[in-house]
Amino acid sequence: MNKEHKANSSAEQDETGRIDVPTHVAGSGTLDRLVDTARDYARAAASDNTLKAYAKDWSHFTRWCRMKGAEPLPPSPEMIGLYLADLASGSGASPSQSALGPQSVTRPLSVSTIERRLSGLTWNYAQRGLTLDRKDRHIATVLAGIKRKHARPPVQKEAILAEDIVAMIATLPFDLRGLRDRAILLLGYAGGLRRSEIVSLDMRKDDTLDGKGWIEILDDGVLLTLNAKTGWREVEIGRGSSEQTCPVHALAQWLHYAKIDIGPVFRRASQDGTRALEARLSDKHVARLIKQTVLAAGIRSDLPEKDRLALFSGHSLRAGLASSAEVDERYVQKHLGHASAEMTRRYQRRRDRFRVNLTKAAGL
DSSP: OOOOHHHHHHHHSOOOTTTOOOOTTTOOOOHHHHHHHHHHHTTTTTTTTHHHHHHHEEEEEEEHHHHHHOOOOOOOHHHHHHHHHHEEEEEEOOOGGGGTTTTTTOOOOHHHHHHHHHHHHHHHHHTTTTOTTTTHHHHHHHHHHHHHOOOOOOOOOOOOHHHHHHHHTTTSSSSHHHHHHHHHHHHHHTTOOOOOOOOOSSOOOOOOOOOOOOEEESEEEEEEEEEETTEEEEEEEEOOSSSGEEEEEEEHHHHHHTOOOOOOOEEEEEESSSSSEEEEOOOOHHHHHHHHHHHHHTTTSOOOOHHHHHHOOOOOHHHHHHOOOOOOOOOOOHHHTTTSSHHHHHHHHHTTTSOOOOHHHOOO
């Protein structure tokens, strides 16, 4: 293998958490262990999903460079500007489809996806000790033109409202899986939780290494302590007006019949559905559960099934709470863990439209 090939190969390697001992310091067993520890902390700086996305971004870009006869290292603003233009126009063959021939072209990517790709490249270069100047004119002006020509309003998922969630849980059986899934939907809705936050809950602090929060059931409700995207926060979920729709009651029922007193709160069930296993549920289960119960409950039955499935996701639970809770906006903002009221308003589907009529207020 020649030096050039080695350089290209190393450029495509995942360098997540690359931490080394300074060259002027003699290595030792103690320092090597600290390097491993530092690498673990570096990997924890971003979520697993973010790291996977950044790795795919880098892999796509390096393959694109190979197809164009260019080198991914060091960063070239000119080449990256061309790369962004290619992503926006869909004029070139995809690196993954190049074997299909020159007539195979990609679909243009959305502005948000292109910006995410650029963030992924910036992060990957930083891991290699290199700086990508996003303000360089070859990048900034191309990106500005892409936004001006192709930007569209963000596509938002449909909010699951109170009557929807009641209809959804009514489709679930009262076996062990049904109890678990009922608790997931009600807790996720009342807490305005992300999918990852729901499945990462433990019974107590430090029960597991992969847990990112824990629960405390109190007389007035359940208190969740979460290590969320914006840092540690507490979420108070009060008891409902009836046992049928109470998230705290549903959670207690699941824990009681599943015999869970330590470790992950939400787990897989055995094949015969009679006992809870030790394995934590994946957040993908929450997404599938929402889509399945939306269909079963007949929500938005005026649309074809494919369109109904595309309308709803895990974010529908957060949007549903924000849109349904008739309280001061600041309480919703705190509950969802948003840093700004503007972010909270994005989740309030149609709630605030025409609440304030400036036309009449202006005297017309």
